[in-house]
Amino acid sequence: MTVNLDMSQFHEIFFEESREGLEAMESGLLNLDVGVPDPEVVNTVFRAAHSIKGAAGTFGFTNISQFTHVLESILDEVRSRKRGVTQELVDVLLQSVDGLRYMLDCAKSGSQTSEDRIAAILEKLENIPVENQPKPAGWQIRFYPRHNLLRNGNEPYRIFRELMALGNLFITPDFSHVPGIDGKEFDPENCYLGWNILLQSDAGIEQVREIFVWVEGDCELDINLSGERRQMVERRQRRDDEADTAQLEGGGKGQEQASIRVNIDKIDTLINLVGELVISQSIMSHAVTDQDHNHDLDRTGKLKEIVELLEKNTWELQEQAMRIRMQSIDITFQRLPRLVRDLCRSLGKQAELDISGGSTEVDKTVLEKITDPLVHLIRNAVDHGIESPEARKAAGKPESGLIEVSASQEGGNIIIKIKDDGAGLDTGKILAKAREKGLISGTEELSIGQIHNLIFLPGFSTASKVSDVSGRGVGMDVVQRNINDLGGNIELFSMEGKGSEFTIKLPLTLAIMDGQLLRIGKEILIVPVLAIVESAQIRKQMLNAVAGKTEVYRFRDEYIPLVRLDKAYGISSDHKDIMDGLLIVVDTGQQRVGLLADEILSQQQVVIKSLEANFQQVSGLAGATVLGDGTVAMIIDAPGLMRHCKGFTATHTVGNESPLP
């Protein structure tokens, strides 16, 4: 009897599993130390390759299986210590991971694999020379015997001989303590010498210490990891520490959490339903509170209690439902070490990447959209921030730069910091470039902060020479816009010669937000609380019209454009005179803008309903929500509004160009 099994039903799982395997391989390879690799890391990489090979063969992807076989054999040689790890080997292995990823993508989409590309990698893999003798890291030993050492029958020479059996030995004797031979203090039976010894060996400290065991107490002895080995061990230590912290932060839940794969549509449906529940609950709550009919106070009171309980449960349910969509930002961070490494290699720079807070969780959509800006910022940090090793040395910095990337949660926001210890922003260069591009006039007095922020202007490219790394036509303005589109903002702090730090603030989720309700006539609009800088009464003397078109408002020594929400959205407002309106200053990320409304109402958490999904995308609006009383309120997208309204402020008639409701 033959089992008629349709293998294709398992393909999706295979692709997903292989993708994870590739990620494990990639991060393992990036952690693989040249010379004496950590056997645990080698094993991880090997196992991943091995599983992919097996599964690919089973599901009929012969080319993937064959390719992985070659890869696996090499990894097996590394594992059994027949082959040392060289930089070159790691490079080729990483290229193979790329190759595998490509083949998997092709298999997934059913497209033809370019044989040439695969053959090229295979050729490299097969021709990579076997480095038999890995350059070992080692121990720095300071050995200063007491004068009487020889009188116990001990002999430094014999100690050196034993050390030599462990690896390469470099001995520097120190004669400085030898008294003059003519002097009376010189005793030929004493040992006056000291030795500084470098032992290149992968021997453990116990092995080294054992050699000195008979002279312990008869000498000054320091055994330390030699430079390169120390770096390696410290790096590992740091990684372990981080993992520990992450584990603590995650409430004891480590990386090996049990999980099931769920189609994202199912989750979104669930979240939408919970959103609906929140709205119904809020309508009910509104109805109960509104019930001023005195006839049954008892029942109303009880009802209120129940509704309050329901409210609490609903919010909790919503929060938990949201968490399903949350993923740890590590998914994005994992890509960065490879990026930094490749960039450094192609630019001839050295940089260490220090990642922390990878376990911070963020909404899947936010995660997907933050990847590109993050990659761009890292690219910039390596390309423009970190100087060449020579320049760094000249500036008295360590040759290898440091890029720190961290994520943390603050309230309903996630904070991502990208910090480098590179050259910092060159204000002179930025000013010159901004003038050259006509972004500023030649006469403006700008603070350092303002100068730094010029790099966010569209049309500004800091690369004085367009390299193939950055300067791909994507500027910091795009980075900023992407972040603004997510309802977040980006700040920059830089010190010339010291480095730069970018701080990105993002909402944890795009599904709910804290909203400020504004009334314009009979309509209610909502502004994200995160964006609000200040609210104030309008003062006439602060109002100016520029070129008879744009209305500007003098706000804290700064002129900001004024947008009359009634005009912008075509709503008829209450106020006849502008003085009756209220000013809400919001930060779009690029600039501050004054919004003019009739009244400021309450603040509340609102469930964002996508206009795109239910109707169509409308510029200037981020979405809509349903309020407690059942009315639909639009959510203002301040950056979008500014883009849409460029030049269309108060005194300018909105006219046909504004399709806003």
Added chain:
Amino acid sequence: MSDKKIRMLLVDDSASMREMVSFTLKGAGYEVFKATDGIEALDFARANDVDLVITDINMPNMDGFTLIKELRKLPAYKFKPILTLTTEDSSEKKNMGKVAGATGWIVKPFDPDSLLQTVRRVL
């Protein structure tokens, strides 16, 4: 190895230990002289030169520590390697040996391989 055999003096009051150790050392090509206590050993050392002394600590007539101290007074033995035979847990004994002038120690119990390995460290 050179034409001249490496000579060792082995001091132990236990006949079985003496035989086992000397058998092993002889098997490795060394010339071994045996003594049953410190006095006998010291007498031998005054008249003969060896390349290594291996001595037990607890012995009648003259113990190992005293033997080492006396040996160090002899010009020919001033810088000679002297190893003590000691039991694992006696770090105090190890120390006393060092104070007396011992080079190192061989921890009892031992197998022939580790004995030879230790001996080679000081040759």
